[in-house]
Amino acid sequence: MNTKNNYELRKSFLNLIIKKDYYKFLKNELKKYCQHGKTSTFKHCRDVAYTSYLMAKFFENRFNASLDTENLVDAAYMHDMFMYDWHEKATWHKLHGFTHPEVAKQNAIEFCHANEFEQSIIETHMWPLTLTKIPKSKEAWIVNLCDKYITISEVFH
Numbered sequence: 001m002n003t004k005n006n007y008e009l010r011k012s013f014l015n016l017i018i019k020k021d022y023y024k025f026l027k028n029e030l031k032k033y034c035q036h037g038k039t040s041t042f043k044h045c046r047d048v049a050y051t052s053y054l055m056a057k058f059f060e061n062r063f064n065a066s067l068d069t070e071n072l073v074d075a076a077y078m079h080d081m082f083m084y085d086w087h088e089k090a091t092w093h094k095l096h097g098f099t100h101p102e103v104a105k106q107n108a109i110e111f112c113h114a115n116e117f118e119q120s121i122i123e124t125h126m127w128p129l130t131l132t133k134i135p136k137s138k139e140a141w142i143v144n145l146c147d148k149y150i151t152i153s154e155v156f157h
Ligand SMILES: [Fe+2]
Pocket: 079, 080, 100, 101, 125, 126
């Protein structure tokens, strides 16, 4: 992908999210928490959202795939909206890896009015850890994969 394409993609991504009601809320809320290493949960969600967007655009352009990019980006932004510090010791979230997709989904409904398609993406983003919560859409698979890719790069940086 050349520089002009990168610039255009970044611009269209920003145009997509800037008009979202949830954006300011998520930014204020999720930057309070640390995700991995020095990365805040907000940065993690933003990176997952942008990487998912790039992958969706690649599939659209290369394979003529039909994808709901807007809901994909929304759900990726909300996918780790659990809103607590999972590094702190607390019995109620000691199974964080297994339980946080459901907590994030409930918060996404309460604070951002996530629709059912977005909810499904959020609750399946930790599969295969959450064994029965298998991604049900192409968009959910994209967010699931991009979350793993971004998490690995955060942990090893
Ligand atoms: Fe997560």
